[in-house]
Amino acid sequence: MSMTDKNTRSLVDIVQEHAASEKLNLPVFPGAAFELQQLLADDNTSIDQIAKVIGKDQAMASQVLKLANSPFFSGWNTVRTIREAILRLGLNHVFNLVICTSQQKYYKSPNKILQKILEVLWKHALCVAIGSKWLVQKLGYRQFGDEAFLSGLLHDIGKLVLTKAIETIQAEYEDFDLPPELIDQIFDSMHAGQGNYLMDEWSIPDVYCKIALNHHSEDFDTNDILLMSVMVTNRVCHKAGVSTHPKEEIDLLALPEVKALSVPQDLLAELELVIVEVIAEHYNA
Numbered sequence: 001m002s003m004t005d006k007n008t009r010s011l012v013d014i015v016q017e018h019a020a021s022e023k024l025n026l027p028v029f030p031g032a033a034f035e036l037q038q039l040l041a042d043d044n045t046s047i048d049q050i051a052k053v054i055g056k057d058q059a060m061a062s063q064v065l066k067l068a069n070s071p072f073f074s075g076w077n078t079v080r081t082i083r084e085a086i087l088r089l090g091l092n093h094v095f096n097l098v099i100c101t102s103q104q105k106y107y108k109s110p111n112k113i114l115q116k117i118l119e120v121l122w123k124h125a126l127c128v129a130i131g132s133k134w135l136v137q138k139l140g141y142r143q144f145g146d147e148a149f150l151s152g153l154l155h156d157i158g159k160l161v162l163t164k165a166i167e168t169i170q171a172e173y174e175d176f177d178l179p180p181e182l183i184d185q186i187f188d189s190m191h192a193g194q195g196n197y198l199m200d201e202w203s204i205p206d207v208y209c210k211i212a213l214n215h216h217s218e219d220f221d222t223n224d225i226l227l228m229s230v231m232v233t234n235r236v237c238h239k240a241g242v243s244t245h246p247k248e249e250i251d252l253l254a255l256p257e258v259k260a261l262s263v264p265q266d267l268l269a270e271l272e273l274v275i276v277e278v279i280a281e282h283y284n285a
Contacts (some may be wrong), residue, residue, distance in 0.1 A: 011178075015186055018165040019194055036095050050091060051082040054098060064097045070281055092146040100129065100153055106160060109167050117183065120244050121159050127242050127275045128152035131233035132226075134274050138267060141225050151211045151226050152233060154204070158195030158212060159187050184245050192216060222260040231257040233275075236268065240275045 035053050039045040055061050061082055068085040069078055079085045086094050107122040109115045129152035136148045166178060166186075178186075195212035211227050214220055215234060220227060235255055238247045252258055252268050263271075 011182070012186065012189065014169060015162060015165050016190065018168050019161055019190075036098060040091055040095060047083055047086050047091075050086055050094065054082045054094070064094065064101060068094075068097065071277075090146070093149075096129075096146055096149045096153070099150065100126070103153065106164075109163065111167055111170060113180070114163055114167055117180070117244055118160070118163055120242075121156065121163070123279065124237055124242050124244075125153050125156055127237050127240075127278045128155060128230060128233045130278050131236065131271055131275055132229045135233055135263070135267075135271055136225060136229045138270075139225075139229075139261065139263070141229075144225055144229070147207070147226055148229050151208055151230050154195070154199060154208055155211055155215050155230050155234065156191060156195065157198055158191035158193065161194045161198050162186055162190055180244070187244070218256070220257065220260075225261070228257045228261040231255075232261060232263055232268075233271065236271050237275055240272050242275060242279065 036050065039049055039053065054064060064082060064085060065079060068089060079088060082094075085097075089097075103125070104122060107118040109118055129149045132148040132152035133145045136142070136144045141148075163183075166183065170177075192213050192215070196209050199209045199212055207226065210224075211230055214227060215230050220231065222228070232252075232255070235250055235252060235257070237243055238245075239250045239252060240246075241248065253265055258268065
């Protein structure tokens with residue numbers, strides 16, 4: 001990027017332009033997930049139809065089975081088929097797993113610095129997804145479990161969009177280099193709006209768009225269980241070090257969302273252990 005470009009347009013303007021540009025290869029809502037979404041809307045859909053859609057993609061099917069058999073999802077017996085996974089977990093849960101495995105492939109970059117950032121972003125998304133589901137169930141809101149998983153998985157999708165925008169800029173301009181600290185600043189100022197925009201483009205239900213937009217808001221709806229579960233788990237992940245900028249000094253009990261959701265201290269400590277176990281299970285860390 002030339003000095004003229006830097007002087008005439010702010011960095012935020014340039015990233016914003018690329019994030020909204022058709023030149024940016026934005027992730028799309030996965031085809032299999034879209035097909036499943038249509039099937040789930042039909043009361044006459046059979047389990048075999050669902051299993052067939054997932055089975056079209058061998059990589060996706062294997063990942064669904066792997067996740068279904070992890071300690072966080074499985075029972076005592078090993079799930080061996082997609083049909084068994086559906087019977088055990090339920091259609092909505094399997095749908096979430098499909099989206100999870102579909103999303104992971106977008107967290108890749110040929111740029112070594114951006115790749116490291118994307119790896120952390122994916123770990124964070126997965127931990128917030130699993131942690132949010134665990135939290136609402138522990139608090140007695142089991143009916144929100146599957147929605148909490150998807151809310152957590154997609155809450156920071158705007159950071160993926162911005163990383164891809166930066167990747168595109170680097171391919172277009174010479175000598176364009178951003179230190180991680182500046183990337184964090186871009187994330188902090190722009191990712192909520194970008195995440196909301198992308199999911200609106202996907203026609204994702206409004207409940208998830210609002211969580212992407214408001215999960216850092218100081219003025220939040222204290223009746224929104226899903227939003228608060230994501231906010232709390234997001235903060236626990238920051239404290240546990242699963243973040244591009246960890247914040248070990250966070251006083252979790254002092255957080256408004258923790259108080260509003262009435263999360264006791266022992267449950268917060270247990271949630272942090274769940275996050276550590278997610279990393280150990282999926283990354284052998």
